[in-house]
Amino acid sequence: MALIVQKYGGTSVGSVERIKHVAERVAKFKMLGHQVVVVVSAMSGETNRLIDLAKKIQKDPDPREMDVLISTGEQVTIALLTMALKDLGLKARSYTGGQVRILTDSAHTKARILGIDEDNIRADLNAGKVIVVAGFQGVDEAGNITTLGRGGSDTTGVALAAALKADECQIYTDVDGVYTTDPRIVPEARRLKTITFEEMLEMASLGSKVLQIRSVEFAGKYKVKLRVLSSFQEEGEGTLITFEEENNMEQAIISGIAFNRDEAKITVLGVPDTPGVAYQILGPVADTNIDVDMIIQNTGANNTTDFTFTVHRNEYARAMQLLNGMQPQIKAREIKGDDKIAKVSIVGVGMRSHVGIASTMFKTLAEEGINIQMISTSEIKISVVIDEKYLELAVRVLHKAFNLENAG
Amino acid sequence: MALIVQKYGGTSVGSVERIKHVAERVAKFKMLGHQVVVVVSAMSGETNRLIDLAKKIQKDPDPREMDVLISTGEQVTIALLTMALKDLGLKARSYTGGQVRILTDSAHTKARILGIDEDNIRADLNAGKVIVVAGFQGVDEAGNITTLGRGGSDTTGVALAAALKADECQIYTDVDGVYTTDPRIVPEARRLKTITFEEMLEMASLGSKVLQIRSVEFAGKYKVKLRVLSSFQEEGEGTLITFEEENNMEQAIISGIAFNRDEAKITVLGVPDTPGVAYQILGPVADTNIDVDMIIQNTGANNTTDFTFTVHRNEYARAMQLLNGMQPQIKAREIKGDDKIAKVSIVGVGMRSHVGIASTMFKTLAEEGINIQMISTSEIKISVVIDEKYLELAVRVLHKAFNLENAG
Numbered sequence: 001m002a003l004i005v006q007k008y009g010g011t012s013v014g015s016v017e018r019i020k021h022v023a024e025r026v027a028k029f030k031m032l033g034h035q036v037v038v039v040v041s042a043m044s045g046e047t048n049r050l051i052d053l054a055k056k057i058q059k060d061p062d063p064r065e066m067d068v069l070i071s072t073g074e075q076v077t078i079a080l081l082t083m084a085l086k087d088l089g090l091k092a093r094s095y096t097g098g099q100v101r102i103l104t105d106s107a108h109t110k111a112r113i114l115g116i117d118e119d120n121i122r123a124d125l126n127a128g129k130v131i132v133v134a135g136f137q138g139v140d141e142a143g144n145i146t147t148l149g150r151g152g153s154d155t156t157g158v159a160l161a162a163a164l165k166a167d168e169c170q171i172y173t174d175v176d177g178v179y180t181t182d183p184r185i186v187p188e189a190r191r192l193k194t195i196t197f198e199e200m201l202e203m204a205s206l207g208s209k210v211l212q213i214r215s216v217e218f219a220g221k222y223k224v225k226l227r228v229l230s231s232f233q234e235e236g237e238g239t240l241i242t243f244e245e246e247n248n249m250e251q252a253i254i255s256g257i258a259f260n261r262d263e264a265k266i267t268v269l270g271v272p273d274t275p276g277v278a279y280q281i282l283g284p285v286a287d288t289n290i291d292v293d294m295i296i297q298n299t300g301a302n303n304t305t306d307f308t309f310t311v312h313r314n315e316y317a318r319a320m321q322l323l324n325g326m327q328p329q330i331k332a333r334e335i336k337g338d339d340k341i342a343k344v345s346i347v348g349v350g351m352r353s354h355v356g357i358a359s360t361m362f363k364t365l366a367e368e369g370i371n372i373q374m375i376s377t378s379e380i381k382i383s384v385v386i387d388e389k390y391l392e393l394a395v396r397v398l399h400k401a402f403n404l405e406n407a408g
Numbered sequence: 409m410a411l412i413v414q415k416y417g418g419t420s421v422g423s424v425e426r427i428k429h430v431a432e433r434v435a436k437f438k439m440l441g442h443q444v445v446v447v448v449s450a451m452s453g454e455t456n457r458l459i460d461l462a463k464k465i466q467k468d469p470d471p472r473e474m475d476v477l478i479s480t481g482e483q484v485t486i487a488l489l490t491m492a493l494k495d496l497g498l499k500a501r502s503y504t505g506g507q508v509r510i511l512t513d514s515a516h517t518k519a520r521i522l523g524i525d526e527d528n529i530r531a532d533l534n535a536g537k538v539i540v541v542a543g544f545q546g547v548d549e550a551g552n553i554t555t556l557g558r559g560g561s562d563t564t565g566v567a568l569a570a571a572l573k574a575d576e577c578q579i580y581t582d583v584d585g586v587y588t589t590d591p592r593i594v595p596e597a598r599r600l601k602t603i604t605f606e607e608m609l610e611m612a613s614l615g616s617k618v619l620q621i622r623s624v625e626f627a628g629k630y631k632v633k634l635r636v637l638s639s640f641q642e643e644g645e646g647t648l649i650t651f652e653e654e655n656n657m658e659q660a661i662i663s664g665i666a667f668n669r670d671e672a673k674i675t676v677l678g679v680p681d682t683p684g685v686a687y688q689i690l691g692p693v694a695d696t697n698i699d700v701d702m703i704i705q706n707t708g709a710n711n712t713t714d715f716t717f718t719v720h721r722n723e724y725a726r727a728m729q730l731l732n733g734m735q736p737q738i739k740a741r742e743i744k745g746d747d748k749i750a751k752v753s754i755v756g757v758g759m760r761s762h763v764g765i766a767s768t769m770f771k772t773l774a775e776e777g778i779n780i781q782m783i784s785t786s787e788i789k790i791s792v793v794i795d796e797k798y799l800e801l802a803v804r805v806l807h808k809a810f811n812l813e814n815a816g
Contacts (some may be wrong), residue, residue, distance in 0.1 A: 016461065016464045016465055019465060051485065053424065053484075053488060054487070054488065054491060055487055056424045057427060057428065057491045058491040058492070058494065058495045059493060059495075061491050062490065062494050063493050064501075064502075065486075065487040065490045065494070065502055066487070066491075067487075068483060068486060068487040068490075068502050069483075069484055069487035069488065069506070071483075072480035072483045072484050073478075074476075075476060075480045075483075076458065076461075076477060076480050078471075078473075078476060079473040079476040079477035080461060080462065080465050080477065082466045082470065082473045082476075083462060083465045083466040083469050083470050083473050083474075084466065086466060086470050086473070087465060087466045087467075093472075094472075094473055094476050096476070098506070099551055099552075133793075143507055144507075145504075164461070169660050191420050239521070241788055309674065
């Protein structure tokens with residue numbers, strides 16, 4: 001008998017039929033003798049509907065009241081799912097974040113979990129009940145309703161699993177696991193049976209978007225066994241996220257290939273090469289709340305330097321305007337921008353101990369005539385920025401070059 | 409400076425525009441220097457939408473989870489109204505039933521209020537804030553969410569007014585007060601400036617439906633000054649419900665004429681006139697949860713008795729089926745039914761001290777050739793059952809006979 005925390009996202013509970021389907025899946029686990037805690041999101045579309053209502057009333061809605069408003073979305077789902085479980089003859093009970101007592105700080109709309117009072121849940125579990133908890137929400141010390149920010153239901157699931165010392169936290173999504181890359185681009189892409197926590201972090205932040213980064217960090221901190229599964233497939237073991245590198249000779253060097261086309265690049269050419277230039281350029285960007293991803297600086301000619309960084313494509317216009325306005329002040333020769341770029345990354349803990357990964361990557365791209373515009377590396381990933389039009393080609397040839405379709 | 413509790417029903421907060429309108433009305437009272445506590449219902453249609461969802465999942469939805477579900481309706485409204493108030497520059501704060509701590513018993517979907525912890529609200533009022541409370545909901549001792557049953561928001565309003573010792577509890581509805589009768593039938597019908605608590609009880613239970621009976625009883629018990637007003641009219645002082653009979657010579661003998669056509673009548677003819685016959689007939693009716701309104705028993709011929717009672721028209725078929733099945737057992741000569749009846753009642757505390765009211769009523773109806781099928785009286789009302797087709801005529805001639813269009 002195991003204690004399992006299952007988290008179902010908005011699409012998985014998006015209709016009456018899907019809620020019933022989730023109830024049947026939970027019932028199966030219960031019938032196997034497991035204890036089950038279910039964490040659910042709001043029905044898909046509901047949170048956006050509520051936010052739209054709020055914005056019609058207040059342009060910049062009050063954060064405390066926003067949390068009172070949007071926390072109703074998950075509250076609806078826990079009631080409906082608990083009814084569905086009872087309709088199947090199971091004992092079940094719903095809990096709002098406040099009823100569990102998921103204690104958070106008071107940072108409305110982006111609160112952090114401080115602690116979970118798991119006593120009531122444990123007593124109900126021992127009484128044979130399925131527990132249904134509203135994800136995404138908590139209460140602060142004064143009893144105000146708080147929410148954890150978008151994707152916070154994953155975090156609720158992991159935090160509950162940690163507090164209850166659950167055997168596994170299963171995150172049900174609309175994909176059946178983490179793949180070596182997007183199967184829509186590479187049909188040979190393969191589901192990974194396991195992926196390390198570090199790789200998952202790189203995959204998520206690179207746009208794989210299967211799990212919210214914060215929940216993965218949380219799982220890593222509390223060593224929660226995390227599994228990604230599909231809520232639409234009956235079978236399948238999904239992908240397990242591990243926290244200890246297994247000393248496995250068979251382990252693939254590269255686990256997967258991530259990519260995104262959400263970025264745009266801005267290059268500042270011919271800036272005087274003096275200390276503080278990076279801050280001069282990026283300080284004002286940060287001050288206007290534009291997030292910067294990659295940053296590269298190269299020495300140029302005549303004691304000048306060239307400086308390139310990427311921003312989200314949605315903020316490209318704003319960033320270019322800002323930089324053009326700063327040009328005289330930072331004494332740049334030229335400001336250039338390009339929003340037709342894509343980032344491709346190879347990720348794998350194996351590359352730590354293997355030389356030649358980078359050169360294989362660069363060689364593979366060169367053979368296809370794909371020019372590399374930027375390079376950035378970390379211990380377990382190498383990212384390159386290329387012309388957007390080569391994105392699919394690059395992902396396909398790299399997937400083949402690293403033999404990802406056969407590994408595992 | 410007064411402390412005012414205002415309650416707005418579902419229609420009054422049925423859209424973003426109406427919520428903004430309510431905020432403006434509240435702001436007016438606040439600007440006059442009053443302290444204001446606002447109690448709101450769910451946006452019109454929302455509660456039914458949620459109940460429909462539940463019924464698609466569980467034929468007979470679990471009551472505890474039903475309360476978790478439908479209490480979200482009011483929670484959405486408090487957040488939106490508080491945002492609207494803040495948008496007008498007011499200080500405001502929302503409270504769910506649990507956050508106030510409106511303590512109830514654990515009778516889910518029809519809970520009774522046991523007590524209200526008004527300390528936090530009072531502190532916020534003293535800090536200049538408008539308080540927005542979710543009507544209809546509370547929590548039990550164990551922290552389970554409860555609801556008070558349909559119309560429970562009125563009860564929340566009155567209970568808060570009692571706990572806070574408010575100067576007045578204003579119930580905003582889609583009518584601008586209590587009328588001498590339905591203006592759709594009698595255009596000369598007149599808004600009453602005041603009505604006594606007892607009259608209001610009779611008017612409400614007779615189908616005037618302006619206020620929920622339970623909230624009026626509650627107001628009577630705690631001597632809360634209750635006023636019914638329109639949320640759609642800018643001016644108007646509505647109708648004040650009083651609890652002391654003012655010794656006013658000018659007071660009208662009759663306050664109003666109520667009516668309904670929701671009832672059907674069943675007559676059991678020629679039952680042996682022995683003790684226990686009423687119980688023999690009505691016991692099984694009660695056991696099948698059919699509510700009975702008027703009951704009349706007359707002595708008939710040959711030591712038999714005739715027995716007539718009224719039920720809700722929706723339950724007429726079921727009741728007739730039941731009675732027909734019982735006929736041999738109760739030794740009735742005949743069972744007759746009629747669902748084309750209407751009940752008309754004259755209501756007024758003044759009739760206590762005036763003889764001749766009943767005879768005026770009967771004479772007026774007789775002059776129009778309207779046959780009276782049943783009569784029932786209480787201290788402050790006289791009800792008659794007539795053929796449904798004469799309903800409008802009866803109401804009009806009685807309104808005139810008691811000079812209701814000129815009084816007040």
